[in-house]
Amino acid sequence: MMHTGSVQRALRHTELGLTDERAVDMYKMMMLARRFDERGQLLQRAGKVNFHISGITQEPSQVAMGFAMDRERDWFLPYYRDYGFVLSIGMTVKDLMLSLYAKGEDPNSAGRQMPGHFGSKRLRIVTGSSPVTTQVPHAAGFALAAKMRKEPSVAIVTFGDGSSNQGDFHEGCNFAGVHQLPVIFVCENNQYAISMSLEKQTRGRICDRALGYGFPGVRVDGNDPLEVYRVFKEARERAVSGEGPTLIEIMTYRVTAHSTSDNDMAYRTKEEVDEQKAKDGMPVYKQYLVDAGLWSEEKEATLQAEIRATIDEANDYAEKAPFQPVEDAFRYVYAEENGEG
């Protein structure tokens, strides 16, 4: 894009209000999420952990939306593939690794829940479960609380395309629409609900459903993190200024199987997956940073070494860490009388 009367080329991230440093940090975060995710798969295949569920190729959009939100004020209700998202809002690889190994120090659940079930009150990440889409009405509830307390907080909730079929999706959206609540509904449309391709789930565009709730619905290319950032900034602005919810459909693709328990070659072809892998947003974004003079192969090599060290260290720590003692396994069904609850 050209500034009138100038030969200076304005960079996309600058126009969006992102500093060079933040633009680079976004790339680093995507790569961290990617490498953690890959390690998770390896650890499961090696028999070190029981289960891993992947968000590979969804990281560019996950990181971009994390960067567009306010970590001090907003409420985050992620779904199970959101490693890029939760890392962007303060969770660490060590936290994720502790969860993967189901260890006692895991801040998400002390190793009670499967990995990918995020939660940390300190980070304003709301505890989630496995029955999908229950978090959508919760997000409306967080937004309602913000409205009642006149707090400038926005609730952002993510879910998959499969979830858009659940009643809780409709009920949560409709409630938030009626009461003009500060919430952003995010469908990470990766084209599959386990083996069910999108055409087996819905005939329409998921973003178009917003029309029925009386608020804007936007579809955005998940491989273009800067465009994702722009769309989320705009939705957040609408929310805090009292203009109500936005539904954002991020178009992406699940290149891995549903989880380590799934064999995706039973329902789709390698050709289809390879074709989508070629559209990965991360190399494109890296090239953008290189072209902008913000990134280089030397920096890339340093980053990869740093990430490897971080993940190795987290892995060693988590592997050696103790499980929650069984004496504590049945605690916290209710608040404890000593006030700890």
Place this chain on the structure above:
Amino acid sequence: MPVIEYIEAIRLAMKEEMERDNDVFVLGEDVGLKGGVFGTTKGLQQQFGELRALDAPLAESAIAGVAIGAAMAGMKPIAEMQYSDFMFPATNQIISEAAKIRYRSNNDWDCPVVIRAPIGGGVFGGLYHSQCPESVFFGTPGLKIVAPATAYDAKGLLKAAIRDPDPVIFFENKKCYRLISDEVPEEDYVVPIGKSKVMREGTDLTVIGYSMPLHFAMQAAEELSKEHGIEAHILDLRTIQPLDREGILEAAAKTGKVLIVHEDNKTGGVGAEVGTIIAEELLYELDAPIRRLCAPDVPAMPINPPGEKHYLLNKEKLKKAMLELARY
């Protein structure tokens, strides 16, 4: 001490808690200007505004789910289910979410929500305005469940539920709304969750139950006393989860003959658990087999008057069962 109706006790509990704490609010279908289909929330929107007596779209999972979200955000929501018969769409939110939030987050998050739902028949409500769904939720760890029989307990238990740090289902009996009135103090009080109450002292047999059928037991007990000199000991569970084991065992030991009553159907009901607690701990102190008098195991009561009457418990049914047990 003023005598007030059961429904007024519920309304006053909400009103007083909303006055006491700005985080308390009520949401549900028709709870705003109309004040609820039964009038339970009458005047609350006028006093507290549209947000704190919030008319919600007709969607029970959202009513529960939004309340759960707001509770996690630090509010103290009271979610009203118009009839307990209609709360099943919210069951996933109540059982998978509210009940498990503290446990699954290792005490990081909590969910201080109250779900109010009217139970019970005898109002010509037919299959879907009369049910008692306690057993659907009973046995779900993480939930507390209360079911008051009197205006005093309705007010005190609802206040306790609102102040409780964990999710509480408040099953109010719609037949009790205007039929039951009793003395309720004007000053603030709570009835502790998890504590039963002896409604009547007696030596010949023990009746254990909750909600509306206890009133039939009380009427029957008076007649049995006058006509047969039989004195029934009557225990109101008040809270059905967690059950007051001590109170149950004490009441059972008092007479050695136990009749358990509830309007929910017999199989898998609260009575099965109460009976088992007694059998586990007190079997050799019993002088008769434990008996249950409950609704029949049919899906729900019919609307036609003879059918409804046949389904429901009443004083005569209680009296017959109590007399039989006393003479065992």
